[in-house]
Amino acid sequence: MKRIGLIVLAAFIGGAAAIGGYKLLEPKNEQLSFAEQQNVLFASNPKISSAGAVDFVGAAAAVSPAVVHIKTSYGSSSSGNERGGSPMDMFEEFFGGGGRRMQRAPQAASGSGVILTPDGYIVTNNHVVDNADKIEVVLSDRRKVSATVIGKDPNTDLALIKVDATNLPVVKMGNSDNVQIGEWVLAVGFPLDLQTTVTAGIVSAKARSIGILARSQQPTEEEYEEYQRTGKRPAPTSIESFIQTDAAINPGNSGGALVNANGELIGINAAIASRTGTNEGYGFAIPVNLAKKILDDFRKYGSVKRGYIGVTFAALDADRAEELKVNDITGLYVTDVLPNSGAASAGLKKGDILKKVEGATIFDSPDLQEKIGRLSPGDKVQLTYLRDGQLKNVNVTLKGENSIKDDNTAVASNSGGARIEKLGATFAPAPAALKAKYGVKNGVVITNVEQGKTFDSFRDPKGLLITSVNGKAVNNASDVKAALPASQNGTTTIAGVTAQGTFSYTF
Structure with missing residues (x-):
């Protein structure tokens, strides 16, 4: 009995210390990253393996209160991207059907979000809130609160919104690098306008690129006008390195949580691959380790401060290797090096094959893009590349987009329309x-x-x-x-x- 009393006392002291530590730092929490705030919030939690227990009851109970229902409305000149559906179907709806008349999107839509801090920062998908005139969040206690957009990024399909509330439940962030194929995961969200729904499955694949975000990479009017004035090409292509799962994900799950069996957030649900528009066993989530950097940038700057190597490349496979007349069938073949870029300063050349980033083998473009996507201008990254049959290492200092000028980009002859x-x-x-x-x-x-x-x-x-x-x-x-x-x-x-x-x- 005495031993049990000591255990209870130790647990109480640990919990009190964690709460006291958070309260001490709370007035300055804007200076902390989301990961640092999480370390304070969950300081007393025991360390358990990423795979967690087979029983999902604890994980579901811990996560569900912190996953919210997001409802958006749109004016006559706007349209909802989520529309209660997956962005995976966007272009099939708009360009399919043999030239049928396209219908205007409904004036309301819905999705999901995950609370990150007790004072109301919530992560969701860009396509859930993009162009919305009004964003309403339904909390687990059924309160409805208005939200404002802090930042959004179509290149990763992430957005950070904020509600005016306190003492909210929070999901603990995990480490998506530790996720293993075959590991049990839970998807939590509001599919098909149902209330909080938890589904289970396994991780089917990692670092998956499906081309969904590239569909929205047509230049905006502002990008086009900037291109006409300066010759500066639009922002680089999207970053896709999805966690694939067969946990049931349906329209309305977008922006919700993908968690491991220990209840830790490992991804933000973003898309499904489906011929019917509903779950067929192929769901995709944005890794939380990529999201951490993007979300911190949103809170600090309101936008993403992204660092670039300054190369264009082609992912190698047997067919591409034959086409390029190279022997390697893995890695990224450098097709161009942009002038004034970090790659140019480091001596990378067209024809080099990128083989590793920070010591990790590169098999396909997501292996490189996600790791670079976590970094900022001024950060250094070690690349291993193959040239003339020899492997070489080089440290590349990433530069911001505005520091890189592509001299090969021609300005269109007509500056107007x-x-x-x-x-x-x-x-x-x-x-x-x-x-x-x-x-x-x-x-x-x-x-x-x-x-x-x-x-x-x-x-x-x-x-x-x-x-x-x-x-x-x-x-x-x-x-x-x-x-x-x-x-x-x-x-x-x-x-x-x-x-x-x-x-x-x-x-």
């Missing part, structure tokens, strides 16, 4: 870099759209690359206008290309 009344849109010549990206020889880009007109029914029409109108190739607004009378039966057909391939739309 022309509006066509009939279509209610403004068109400008597509930049050479964009045409090269999609392998087309001609095209125009939509730079502005009038509300209620034809292209307003598209989601994110700005930056859309159109190659032909009524079967006629277009290179500028004059070409578009001249092609309109060629319509048959009173209809107009436009064709173009996205990251998913070509599309055709008749209206």
Whole structure:
């Protein structure tokens, strides 16, 4: 009995010390990273292996109160990205169906979020809150509170929002690097507008790239205008290194928690691969170790301060190796080194093959991109590369996007765009870099759209690359206008290309 009393006393003292430590640091918590705050909040928790116990009751009970329901509403000029569905289906909905009339998105949508701090910081997906006029969070005690966006990033599909509340339940962050294939995991969220739902499965794969985020990489109007003025290419492509799981994830789960059996947050649920729009056993979550850096940047700066190596590359496999006439079938083949970049300063050259980052073997692009995505401008990273049959190590100092200038990027000849009344849109010549990206020889880009007109029914029409109108190739607004009378039966057909391939739309 005396021994039990001592154990209880020790546990009480440990808990009191953790709470006291947090309260001591609470006034200064804006100066701490999310990981540092977590160390204070969970200081007295015992260290258990990542795999945890087979019994999921404890993990579900610990996590569920801190996973919230996010409801968004949109004005007439906005559209919900989540719409209660997965972003995985976005382009099938908008460019599929053999030219059927596209429907405007509903005026309300929903998703999930995970509370990170007792004072109301919540992580979710960018596509859950993007373009929303109003964001409402339903807490586990059924209170409804308004939220504001602190930061969002389409390149990782992460967003940080804040509610005005205190003493909220918090999910403990884990270490996604320690996650193992075959490990049990739980997905917690609000699928299909149901209340808090917990599903179980295993980790099916790691470092998975599925191309979902690249679908939204068409340049925005601001990026296009900046490109016209300076020749600076748009922001680099998205970072995808998903944890794949067969735990049931459905529309509405986006932004929710993927946790290990010990109840630790290892990922933010983001997408599903599905032909039906509902779970088929392939769900994808953003690793929490990548999210930590992004979320800290949101709170400090309101945006991501991303560091870049300054190379473009092609992931090697047997076919690509044969095409490039190299012997290696793993690693990243450097196709270009940007002037003034960290890679250029470190002496990397076209034709080098990147084999390791910080000693970890690179098999595919996510192996490199996620690790670089955790770093900031000024950070150093060790790369191992193969040149002339010899492995070499080099330390590369990452630079910010604005420090890297691609001298090979040409400025488009026409710095403006022309509006066509009939279509209610403004068109400008597509930049050479964009045409090269999609392998087309001609095209125009939509730079502005009038509300209620034809292209307003598209989601994110700005930056859309159109190659032909009524079967006629277009290179500028004059070409578009001249092609309109060629319509048959009173209809107009436009064709173009996205990251998913070509599309055709008749209206």
